[in-house]
Amino acid sequence: MNVFRKLALLHMALVLYCQLSANGVPQRITTFTTLSSVKLEAIFDGLPAAGAQYRIRITDSLTGTTIFDQALTPSAVLAEEKKLVFHTGHINARSWTPSVPNLYQLSFTVSEPGRQEQTLQRRIGFRFFESRNGQLWLNGKPVFLRGIAINPPGRGIPDSIEKSRRFAEEYVRFMKSLHVNIIRIPNNENWYDVCDELGMMVFGGNYSSTVMGEKPPAAYDKAVNWYKNEAYADIASHPSLMVYAMTNEVPYTGEISERWEKFLSYAHPALRRWDSTRLYIANAGYGYGKSGDICDLHRYWGWYYCSPFNFINIRNNAAIVPFPKKVQPVTFTECVGNYTGPDGKYNLTPDHKNPGSQLNWTGHAPWNEQARLADEHQSFTFKKATELFRRLRVINPELSGVFPFTILFYNWNNVQQFVDMDPKPVTRQARLSYQPLLVSWENWTTQAYAGATIQPVLHVVNDDDRFEDLRNAKLVYQLRSNGHITILSDTLQLPAVAYYSTWQKKLSIILPATLQSGNYELVGKILRENKVVSENYDALYIGIKSATPTVSNIYLYDPSGKTAAAFNRGNIPFRKLASLQQLPAGATVVLGENSAQTQMSSLRSFVRAGGRVLCLRQDSAHMPALNSLLPVPVKNITAQLDVPTYPPPPRPSRNGLYLNPERPEHPVFNGIARERLRVWSDYTGWNESQPGFPAVYPVTDGFVPVHKKDLEHIAVLGNYGVALEGMALAEFFDGKGSLLLCGLDLAARAGIDPVADRMLTNLVNYMAGKPGHDRYPLITAPIVWGDYDTEKGVLTGVNSGLMVHAVPRAPANIKSTVRVTREGNRFQGAGGGFNTRPGVQYVANGRRMYGPYILRGFGNVPEPIDTTGNIGEGFFWCRVPEGRKTAATLVWNQADEALPITVQVNGQAPVRKEIAAGASTWVDCPLNSTTVKMQYSGDRRLVLLETAFR
Numbered sequence: 001m002n003v004f005r006k007l008a009l010l011h012m013a014l015v016l017y018c019q020l021s022a023n024g025v026p027q028r029i030t031t032f033t034t035l036s037s038v039k040l041e042a043i044f045d046g047l048p049a050a051g052a053q054y055r056i057r058i059t060d061s062l063t064g065t066t067i068f069d070q071a072l073t074p075s076a077v078l079a080e081e082k083k084l085v086f087h088t089g090h091i092n093a094r095s096w097t098p099s100v101p102n103l104y105q106l107s108f109t110v111s112e113p114g115r116q117e118q119t120l121q122r123r124i125g126f127r128f129f130e131s132r133n134g135q136l137w138l139n140g141k142p143v144f145l146r147g148i149a150i151n152p153p154g155r156g157i158p159d160s161i162e163k164s165r166r167f168a169e170e171y172v173r174f175m176k177s178l179h180v181n182i183i184r185i186p187n188n189e190n191w192y193d194v195c196d197e198l199g200m201m202v203f204g205g206n207y208s209s210t211v212m213g214e215k216p217p218a219a220y221d222k223a224v225n226w227y228k229n230e231a232y233a234d235i236a237s238h239p240s241l242m243v244y245a246m247t248n249e250v251p252y253t254g255e256i257s258e259r260w261e262k263f264l265s266y267a268h269p270a271l272r273r274w275d276s277t278r279l280y281i282a283n284a285g286y287g288y289g290k291s292g293d294i295c296d297l298h299r300y301w302g303w304y305y306c307s308p309f310n311f312i313n314i315r316n317n318a319a320i321v322p323f324p325k326k327v328q329p330v331t332f333t334e335c336v337g338n339y340t341g342p343d344g345k346y347n348l349t350p351d352h353k354n355p356g357s358q359l360n361w362t363g364h365a366p367w368n369e370q371a372r373l374a375d376e377h378q379s380f381t382f383k384k385a386t387e388l389f390r391r392l393r394v395i396n397p398e399l400s401g402v403f404p405f406t407i408l409f410y411n412w413n414n415v416q417q418f419v420d421m422d423p424k425p426v427t428r429q430a431r432l433s434y435q436p437l438l439v440s441w442e443n444w445t446t447q448a449y450a451g452a453t454i455q456p457v458l459h460v461v462n463d464d465d466r467f468e469d470l471r472n473a474k475l476v477y478q479l480r481s482n483g484h485i486t487i488l489s490d491t492l493q494l495p496a497v498a499y500y501s502t503w504q505k506k507l508s509i510i511l512p513a514t515l516q517s518g519n520y521e522l523v524g525k526i527l528r529e530n531k532v533v534s535e536n537y538d539a540l541y542i543g544i545k546s547a548t549p550t551v552s553n554i555y556l557y558d559p560s561g562k563t564a565a566a567f568n569r570g571n572i573p574f575r576k577l578a579s580l581q582q583l584p585a586g587a588t589v590v591l592g593e594n595s596a597q598t599q600m601s602s603l604r605s606f607v608r609a610g611g612r613v614l615c616l617r618q619d620s621a622h623m624p625a626l627n628s629l630l631p632v633p634v635k636n637i638t639a640q641l642d643v644p645t646y647p648p649p650p651r652p653s654r655n656g657l658y659l660n661p662e663r664p665e666h667p668v669f670n671g672i673a674r675e676r677l678r679v680w681s682d683y684t685g686w687n688e689s690q691p692g693f694p695a696v697y698p699v700t701d702g703f704v705p706v707h708k709k710d711l712e713h714i715a716v717l718g719n720y721g722v723a724l725e726g727m728a729l730a731e732f733f734d735g736k737g738s739l740l741l742c743g744l745d746l747a748a749r750a751g752i753d754p755v756a757d758r759m760l761t762n763l764v765n766y767m768a769g770k771p772g773h774d775r776y777p778l779i780t781a782p783i784v785w786g787d788y789d790t791e792k793g794v795l796t797g798v799n800s801g802l803m804v805h806a807v808p809r810a811p812a813n814i815k816s817t818v819r820v821t822r823e824g825n826r827f828q829g830a831g832g833g834f835n836t837r838p839g840v841q842y843v844a845n846g847r848r849m850y851g852p853y854i855l856r857g858f859g860n861v862p863e864p865i866d867t868t869g870n871i872g873e874g875f876f877w878c879r880v881p882e883g884r885k886t887a888a889t890l891v892w893n894q895a896d897e898a899l900p901i902t903v904q905v906n907g908q909a910p911v912r913k914e915i916a917a918g919a920s921t922w923v924d925c926p927l928n929s930t931t932v933k934m935q936y937s938g939d940r941r942l943v944l945l946e947t948a949f950r
Contacts, residue, residue, distance in 0.1 A: 024048030029108050029120045031237045032277050034128045035095055035139055038088040040108060042120075043229075047082055053111040056088060061103040061123065067093055081225070095139050096125030096239040098181050099465040101199035103239070125196060125239025129278050131293050134327045134398035136279070138201075138242070141467045142500045144390065145242075145401025146434045147182040147203065148175060148408065149334050154186055156413045156839045158813060168194040170418035176200060178427055179434035181465070182242065184333065184403060187234050195240035202238070203333065203403070205245035206231040207284065215250070216263040223263070224270045236275060244271070244280045249298065252286035264291035284333055288321050294400075295321065295328040297646075301385070302377075303337025304353040304360075304722065305648050305858050306641060307657055308384035311335075312693060313644035315395045320644050329400035335385050336404035338378035339834045340424065341841030342411060344371030348806040348842040349834045350825035355804060356723035356860040359797075363660030363724065365674060366789035367844070373674075377658075378406060379429040386433040387440045390461045392688065394502045404430075405835070412839035413811035432536050436463045437470060439524035441538035444682035444694040447753045450544050451513030457687055458524055460494065460503040470497040470526075473533070477507065478523040479540075487512060487520070494526070506687075517544045517754075541676060543754025549573065549761050551768035555584060558592030563616060566750035570757050572764055583611070588768040591615040593747050596625040604629050608735030614767040615741045617701040620654070626741070631734035632710035634703045634741070637726060642693060647858040652726035656699040659718050659728055659744075662793040663777060666717050667766040668729060668740075671758055677718075680745070681753040698756070700745040702726035708799045708852065712877060712933070715775050716796040722860045724797040733775045740767055776931065778879045782948035786844030794876040801851015802874035802936070803862055805943045806842040814840065820894050822870060824848050824940040846892065846943040849874045849901075849936050864940070872940040877933050880949040887927050887934060890946040892920040901938035906931075915942060 023046030032039040040056065058068040068091045076085035094102040103125050110118045127139055135142045152162040152171065161167050168191045175183060182201035185191050195202050206227065209215065217223035227246070235241050246264060251257040264282040268291045271280060282292030289295030297320060302308035313319040317330065338361075339354060341347040345367070346358035362373040382404055389402040408430075409421040433440075443456035458477065462470045473494045479487040488509070497503045509522075520542050526534040548571040557577040558564045567574050574590070580597070583589060583606045593616045607613055607629070618626055623636035641653035659677040661669045682694040699720050704727060705711060717740075718729035728743040742763060749756035766772065777792040784790045786804050795802055808818065808828035814837070816829025825831070828840050849872035856863040864872065893899050893915040904910040905925045913923045927949065936944065 024052060024110070024112055024115075026108065026110055026118055026120050028233070029122055029237075030233065031106060031122050031124050032275050033124050033126050033239060034277055035126050036090050036093060038091065038106065038124065040086045040088075040106075042084045042086070042108060042110075044082045044084070047077070047079060047084070048110060049112055051113055054084070054086065055109045055111070056086065057107045057109070058091065058093075058124070059105050061105050067091060067104070091126070093126040096127040096199075097139060098199040098201060101125065101197060101239075103196060122237050123193075123196065124237065127239050127277075129242045131279055131329055134329055134400075136294075136329045136400045143181075144393070144463050144500070145182045145201070145203075145331060145403070146180055146386070146463075147184065147333070147401060147403035148180050148430075149184045149403040149405035150407060150835055150838070151175075151183050151185050153188050153191065154836065156811070156814070156837050157415055158413075161416065163188055163190055165190045165194065167418050169198070172198050172200050174418065174423070178430040179436060180430065182401070182403075189234065192235055192238045192240060196238050200240060201242045202235075202240045203243040203245065204235050204241055205243070207245045207248045209248055209250050211247065211263075215256070216260045220263060220266050224267050227267065227271060228274055232275075242278055243294070244275075244278055245284050246271075246280055246282045246292065248284040249286050250283050252283070252288070261290060268292055281331075281333070288323070289326055289328045293328065294331055295325060295398075296331045296333050298334035298405075299332055299646070300335060300337040301642075302381035304357045304860055305651065306643065308381045309693060309696065310642040310644060311385050311388040312392075312688065313642065314389065314399055315392050315688070317396065317398065322645065328398065330396070330398045331401035331403070332385070332389070333401070333403045334405035335402060336378075336381050336406045338374070338381055338406050338426075339838070340371075340374050340378060340407050342809075342839060343841055343843075344375060344410065344424065345841075345843070346370070346374050347834050347838075348804065348844060349832065350806050350827060350842065351821075351823070351831055351861060352834065353859045353861055354834060354842075355806065356855055356862070359660070359724045360720075360722045361658055363658070363674070364662060364788035364791070364793065367787060375425040376675075378424070378426045382406065382426050382429045383433050386430075387438070390438055390463070391440050391442065391459045391502065393461070394504070395689070407835075407838050409838075413813050414839070435534050435536070436465045437461075437526055437534040438463070439475070439526055439534050439536040441522050441524060441536065442688055443522060443538050443540070444686060444696060445752075446539065446679055446696075447541045447543065447676065447681045447755050448511060449751075449754050450511055450515040450517075450542050452752075453508060453510050454540075455506055455508050456522065456538070458505045458507060460497055460526065462497045462499055462501055464499055467499050469499050470494065470528075473526050473528040475505075476525045476527060478525075479509065479511070480521050480523050482519045482521075487515065511542060515542050515544075517542065541755070543758070546671070546754070546758050546761060549765055551588070551765060553587050553768060554590060554764060555587045556590045556592060558590075558595055560592065560594065563590070563592030563595070563747045566747035566760065569751040570760060572761065587611070588764075589613045590764065590767075591618075593617050594619055594622045596622040596629070598625045598628065600625070600629045604734070607737040607739055610736035612737055612767045612773075613739040614763055615739055616746060617743050619701050623701070623703065629739065630732050630741075632713050632732065633706040634727075635706055637702050637704065641697065650858070651855070651860065652702060652704065652721040654700065654702055655697040656702060656720040656726055656728070657697050659698050659720050660724055662716050662719055662724075662796060667769070667772055668717055668759070668762045670762050672755060672762070676755040680749060680756055683748045683752050695745065695748070698745065699726070699728045699743050701743040702728050703730075703741065703743055705799070708801075711796070711799055713775075716793070719796055723855055725855070727796075731773065731775075733773075738773055774879065776877045776879045778881070779949060780881060782946050784946050785847040785944045792878075794878050795847075798851070798853060798855060798862070800874055800876050801849065801853065801872065802847040802876065802944070803850035803853065804844045805846040805848045807845040809841045809843055811839045820941060822941075823864070824850070824894070824942070826894060846945045847874070848872065848940055848943055849938050850940055870940050871937060873935070873937045874944075875933065875935045877931070880927070880930050880932055882930060884930070884949040885927055886950045887925045887932065888948050888950060889923050889934075889936070889944055890920055891915050891923055891938075892943040892945050893917055893941070894943060895939070895941040899939040899942055901936065901942055904935040906933050920945060
């Protein structure tokens with residue numbers, strides 16, 4: 001053999017050796033565990049040689065004891081994927097649970113002749129998550145998911161901090177202290193490791209509206225492999241992972257939804273064959289369980305549409321799913337909303353649903369009260385969503401989990417450690433509502449008289465973390481003052497309450513007649529061996545009988561007699577009118593509820609001549625008749641507030657809660673705090689086992705003007721709903737007199753709700769009194785636009801066309817620049833970000849000429865009616881003191897070009913001025929009256945900062 005042939009053979013041997021050395025090396029292992037077995041998938045750079053041997057060894061992470069050590073042969077060879085699949089068979093292991101998260105170390109070793117052994121390791125836990133009879137089961141026991149949807153990482157905290165093990169561990173421990181048992185997080189090994197160790201279940205996967213960047217993917221098998229090898233590859237071995245998301249909020253109607261459904265229906269069974277130890281949500285929020293294992297919904301009742309009481313609808317699957325539903329667990333992996341910023345106030349994100357939602361729940365309260373009011377509503381919505389979900393399982397056993405998608409912390413971007421995040425008050429509510437042993441008050445009489453009897457229902461829900469029955473326990477309930485003084489107390493012996501079941505008891509509590517007016521709370525405690533193991537509270541307002549009205553000129557027209565009965569219960573003196581044709585001079589006329597008639601011309605003349613009319617609520621059958629009496633037409637609203645269908649009907653709704661006192665110092669609100677106008681007491685004796693809803697809405701028959709210009713004749717005293725679009729209390733001025741139209745549900749509550757009674761008395765006293773009937777607010781100090789307290793109620797809802805302008809307050813570590821859109825929206829970098837960048841707070845800073853505009857869709861996003869140009873308008877009316885000669889408005893041009901504005905006062909010659917780019921300039925107009933109508937017209941990028949009458 002010559003030297004060249006020897007060199008050639010040597011070269012071939014070297015090549016073959018290199019090839020053999022390069023193949024058969026395991027690159028990644030993925031483990032899937034049941035309670036007593038492991039399925040292991042090993043991916044190689046090339047399939048090993050036929051003589052390769054494989055071994056799996058499992059040791060207890062706590063004790064180091066080996067519980068399994070065997071050589072195995074592959075149960076499947078997937079050549080195209082370079083993958084081998086192994087099954088261990090039965091293993092005697094301790095299970096992983098949230099309360100006892102037992103972990104093991106798995107070693108996978110590959111041995112080939114002439115090659116060094118290759119070993120890969122994974123930490124595992126033995127558990128099994130499944131769906132049984134419409135419920136979620138963990139390790140053979142039903143389990144309710146008490147979740148939180150907005151968590152780090154990826155929320156603006158510096159990467160080095162929020163992706164660190166220390167931060168993750170402190171965060172998860174805090175969540176555990178709130179009794180949260182599952183969180184939604186993106187793929188991050190540190191966070192998953194911590195969840196494995198601390199017993200925090202996880203909802204993870206592809207929380208996106210794309211698959212491989214496509215909407216939807218065209219190559220189905222390629223997409224399935226993408227899920228296995230990319231989207232889920234790094235998380236599938238973690239025992240804490242319970243639910244995979246395949247997509248999030250992809251379209252659910254139209255042709256594109258059919259394509260998505262076709263793909264998801266193909267991918268889901270393929271993924272189930274790959275991993276059957278967990279469950280899949282195919283289309284989080286919008287999928288209705290048509291594909292996947294769970295019927296998952298996203299519903300923001302109590303935030304940008306509907307009320308927190310809409311959660312009552314979850315009793316009935318037919319109400320929340322628009323077609324016959326499979327037997328599947330129902331989860332809301334997003335709900336609650338209520339996005340508060342770093343200062344605690346609602347985040348006024350531009351071009352978004354947040355500003356209108358802020359007005360719905362905290363109204364035009366002064367900004368120094370807004371943070372407290374936002375905290376209170378956020379906590380109230382959290383309480384209703386989570387506790388109703390758990391209480392109503394007794395009616396709908398498929399209710400299986402709830403994940404509030406809400407901001408729980410004040411600080412994000414600037415924190416150096418977890419403790420800097422500073423939890424918001426809603427976390428205290430979570431700690432109560434998420435107790436594994438829950439005491440929950442079902443009390444629809446939230447405002448009552450001292451001496452009255454209330455009949456709340458106490459619920460006990462047993463979701464014990466160790467799956468144990470509740471035995472040998474007693475329940476203590478108390479009435480406690482705001483100063484934590486116990487007024488009364490009683491004890492009940494509890495029967496055994498099996499795990500995952502509930503117990504209810506209707507109580508009869510006599511409120512002592514000697515109590516003072518004020519805030520109280522109902523307290524419920526579960527005691528076992530004289531130790532409190534659960535405690536929860538419910539707010540209660542107790543009032544006392546108010547002074548009897550002293551007016552004597554009240555004439556009531558009330559054919560049905562229902563309002564007369566309310567007057568008698570409230571000791572309101574009146575004379576009954578048999579007809580509206582002949583009215584006594586100097587009288588105050590009250591039109592009883594639903595008493596409007598088609599022929600009321602004499603009453604119209606009575607008002608014009610100086611008479612006063614109080615018109616109590618008129619429903620849609622009676623409101624049209626009222627327009628013959630009013631100086632300007634209004635329309636009754638017929639849409640219901642709490643409609644479970646998605647999307648909901650257009651707002652405003654006819655009924656509502658959280659009445660906003662637009663003029664809080666007005667006599668109709670004497671002695672009534674804003675907080676007392678949120679929810680009133682039910683008068684029907686309703687409870688959750690009955691159909692329908694409790695009668696707790698203060699507003700039942702709201703209205704809106706047909707034409708926005710007609711606000712010239714209307715004093716809006718109380719409004720409600722998204723962007724305060726609905727009106728509930730408004731005085732209409734006609735000639736020398738006026739009519740006050742009330743959309744509140746008052747008569748049926750007489751003698752039951754002290755606040756409703758006080759409101760009725762105030763309305764009668766005000767309309768019978770001579771002074772105080774002012775059409776427009778009196779402005780004695782400069783109006784700082786966007787500061788509700790200084791605006792004094794001159795603007796109501798979307799009607800004026802002047803929209804709050806929001807500017808970002810960004811933490812120092814956000815480097816994106818501020819940009820201004822053509823419509824005048826001012827963003828810190830990209831739009832949105834209320835949830836992904838919760839450290840950015842948008843605050844009110846002036847108002848823009850945006851009208852006429854509407855609220856787009858059910859998301860209630862402001863949108864100009866005319867989008868062809870960029871000139872907006874706005875107006876308002878007010879009164880000013882004698883001697884004021886000039887109306888001066890400070891205008892800021894946030895654009896990079898000069899822009900003109902036109903200001904007109906009382907129809908006089910308009911004043912036009914050009915505002916330089918970036919400048920703030922005063923525009924002065926002469927005043928000729930103490931009654932003022934201000935009209936503005938200009939580019940929507942211009943911002944009105946202040947108006948002063950000098």
